[in-house]
Amino acid sequence: MRVKFWGTRGSVPTPGRATEKFGGNTACVEVLAEGHRLILDAGTGIRELGLVLTEEGPSASVLLFSHLHWDHIQGLPFFTPLFLEGFQVTIYAPTQLRSPLEKVLNKQMATEVFPVDFADLSADIRFETLAEGGITSGPFDITALVQEHPGGSWGYRVSAGGRVLYYSTDNETDPEASDPARARQVDAYRGANLLVVDGQYRASEYPARRGWGHGVMEHIQLLAAEAGVDRVAITHHDPMRDDDDLLELERSIRKAVPELPLFFARDGMAVEV
Ligand SMILES: [Zn+2]
Numbered sequence: 001m002r003v004k005f006w007g008t009r010g011s012v013p014t015p016g017r018a019t020e021k022f023g024g025n026t027a028c029v030e031v032l033a034e035g036h037r038l039i040l041d042a043g044t045g046i047r048e049l050g051l052v053l054t055e056e057g058p059s060a061s062v063l064l065f066s067h068l069h070w071d072h073i074q075g076l077p078f079f080t081p082l083f084l085e086g087f088q089v090t091i092y093a094p095t096q097l098r099s100p101l102e103k104v105l106n107k108q109m110a111t112e113v114f115p116v117d118f119a120d121l122s123a124d125i126r127f128e129t130l131a132e133g134g135i136t137s138g139p140f141d142i143t144a145l146v147q148e149h150p151g152g153s154w155g156y157r158v159s160a161g162g163r164v165l166y167y168s169t170d171n172e173t174d175p176e177a178s179d180p181a182r183a184r185q186v187d188a189y190r191g192a193n194l195l196v197v198d199g200q201y202r203a204s205e206y207p208a209r210r211g212w213g214h215g216v217m218e219h220i221q222l223l224a225a226e227a228g229v230d231r232v233a234i235t236h237h238d239p240m241r242d243d244d245d246l247l248e249l250e251r252s253i254r255k256a257v258p259e260l261p262l263f264f265a266r267d268g269m270a271v272e273v
């Protein structure tokens, strides 16, 4: 699998010189395997992916949403393949998300707020239900897991060719969680070759942000090490942090568990899994 980060910022885009190294686009990750494409979330990062796909000509993509907060959907109206005949986009959603998803994507492009209606898009767009227990799409086996987030969110375990990517954004990981909750999280991470995970907060920031639905980087690092994860990519960076803050944090966090390869994802970065 090849994983490319198109948007790694949480909550709101952060353009400007102070964030040019990590980038300012909101959540979007592309996964390629055996010529098939999976897209995880449609934050503003999906716009640039769309430009590349448009240049390459008609293709098919599968799109999954962790949830429907703005930073995970707001790039979709600017995803050019949706406007073009010949492109196919299949949107899978867990049962609970399916009907709100169609409604929210339509509302996001309502006449009052956007010049083109969702119904007028020219691509072949299909909505499918991601069955309990998971689905197979091309080389991808995909399972959705319920997470802790205001309004709900889903993590996705994606396997292809014997490799495992676990995408877990907008999931609150409380360092003081009870043992069963902790064990559940470790079990969910277990066996992942790459864990792409929301680590928006530091442990010292968490008490003031309890209940906001995001991960604590130091805590995730411990859980991932316990679960035997091969490599961790921290994403959903706090919009209050600039490049210097993130570089410094990446350096100091790595030192805490040096045997666990960990990096902070950057817009435009690609890794083999
Ligand atoms: Zn988010």
Ligand SMILES: [Zn+2]
Residues within 6 Å of the ligand: 067, 069, 149, 170, 213
């Ligand atoms: Zn959210």
